[in-house]
Amino acid sequence: MNISEYKGILVFAEQKDGIIHKVSYELLNKASQLSKELKAPIYSIVLGPNNMKVDELIYRGAQEVFYVEGDEFNEPQELLYKENIVAFIKKLKPEICLFGATSFGRSLAPRIASGLGTGLTADCTDLIIDSDRKLVQIRPAFSDNILAHIKTKTYPQMATIRYKEFEEAERNIGAIGKVTKIESVDYKNNLIKVIKEIKSDTTDITEAEVVVAGGRGVNTTEGFNMLEELARLLGGVVGASRTVVEEGYISSSQQVGYSGNRVKPKLYIACGISGAPQHIAGMKESLNIVAINTDPSAPIFNIANVGIVGDIYEILPKLIKKLSSRVCEA
Numbered sequence: 200m201n202i203s204e205y206k207g208i209l210v211f212a213e214q215k216d217g218i219i220h221k222v223s224y225e226l227l228n229k230a231s232q233l234s235k236e237l238k239a240p241i242y243s244i245v246l247g248p249n250n251m252k253v254d255e256l257i258y259r260g261a262q263e264v265f266y267v268e269g270d271e272f273n274e275p276q277e278l279l280y281k282e283n284i285v286a287f288i289k290k291l292k293p294e295i296c297l298f299g300a301t302s303f304g305r306s307l308a309p310r311i312a313s314g315l316g317t318g319l320t321a322d323c324t325d326l327i328i329d330s331d332r333k334l335v336q337i338r339p340a341f342s343d344n345i346l347a348h349i350k351t352k353t354y355p356q357m358a359t360i361r362y363k364e365f366e367e368a369e370r371n372i373g374a375i376g377k378v379t380k381i382e383s384v385d386y387k388n389n390l391i392k393v394i395k396e397i398k399s400d401t402t403d404i405t406e407a408e409v410v411v412a413g414g415r416g417v418n419t420t421e422g423f424n425m426l427e428e429l430a431r432l433l434g435g436v437v438g439a440s441r442t443v444v445e446e447g448y449i450s451s452s453q454q455v456g457y458s459g460n461r462v463k464p465k466l467y468i469a470c471g472i473s474g475a476p477q478h479i480a481g482m483k484e485s486l487n488i489v490a491i492n493t494d495p496s497a498p499i500f501n502i503a504n505v506g507i508v509g510d511i512y513e514i515l516p517k518l519i520k521k522l523s524s525r526v527c528e529a
């Protein structure tokens with residue numbers, strides 16, 4: 200492998216219905232910092248429906264956007280995406296490729312790395328360049344107890360980055376860049392056929408401003424109904440610890456934590472959650488944390504702005520009653 204052939208930073212821009220996922224703008228922000236050190240161009244690749252507005256990627260810092268156009272890219276077809284991106288990367292030869300650690304990005308990036316015969320560091324929280332121009336990929340390991348610094352021997356150097364880890368790149372509508380359309384590869388072997396997409400009627404937990412989360416202390420359907428009611432009154436969504444997801448009270452799409460979603464709401468209400476490091480990893484950046492727990496020594500109180508020692512089955516009905524009367528008055 201001749202490393203000197205590899206130049207530039209490639210950001211994969213994820214989209215749905217032609218709307219670019221915000222993680223792509225966060226990656227472009229990080230790419231801009233790295234490009235200053237490497238003196239390397241920033242590219243972005245987007246596979247999206249016909250006539251998609253891709254200029255936004257230029258406003259956010261991409262110098263050249265490669266657009267693979269086709270309505271088939273509205274479906275999360277990892278294999279179709281993989282074939283296109285692998286073929287493209289083999290030609291472009293970027294030294295760094297960045298993907299968002301969204302559920303689609305987490306599924307797609309390893310397939311691409313395998314197709315290219317290169318390494319991949321998943322779920323990074325930071326990236327730096329060392330004195331040899333190598334990408335140091337930083338990610339928590341062993342339940343956030345250490346921060347591993349990982350370098351890849353093979354090129355391109357590939358990483359997925361957690362959503363909401365960096366600020367979005369500022370928007371500059373005067374930015375000049377180039378959009379290059381590239382032909383989709385002829386690939387008919389899709390193993391997945393989307394028959395019907397069932398849209399969730401709740402807000403994506405990663406975007407919610409209020410999260411009312413339940414743990415083993417809730418542990419009944421009646422308890423989760425209370426959480427739903429509280430979340431509704433506060434205009435938020437219900438989240439959960441892994442324990443209750445595993446027990447089947449709530450879908451895994453609502454899990455918060457190390458192996459679930461990372462959330463950063465204005466208000467996080469932790470009900471009957473002990474505060475294990477794996478849970479805290481997903482919610483510690485919340486602006487305000489309220490914890491309700493019967494055990495005054497529960498670790499969740501160490502990071503809570505407001506701690507209530509008590510039984511959720513006594514506290515939540517009072518809170519719901521109070522909030523309901525306020526909603527009625529208004």
Ligand SMILES: Cc1cc2nc3c(=O)[nH]c(=O)nc-3n(C[C@H](O)[C@H](O)[C@H](O)COP(=O)(O)OP(=O)(O)OC[C@H]3O[C@@H](n4cnc5c(N)ncnc54)[C@H](O)[C@@H]3O)c2cc1C
Nearest residue numbers: 414415416440441456457458459471472473478492493511
């Ligand atoms: C590799 C790995 C990844 C993991 N990833 C995640 C993850 O992404 N997210 C996650 O959450 N966990 C994750 N875990 C699991 C994690 O270690 C904990 O086991 C889990 O978070 C504990 O869930 P909990 O707080 O609901 O339950 P518990 O730790 O059992 O806590 C229940 C709490 O409820 C309180 N309580 C009980 N009854 C009441 C009541 N009536 N009112 C008020 N409080 C009450 C108790 O005092 C206790 O503090 C992971 C573990 C591993 C090994």
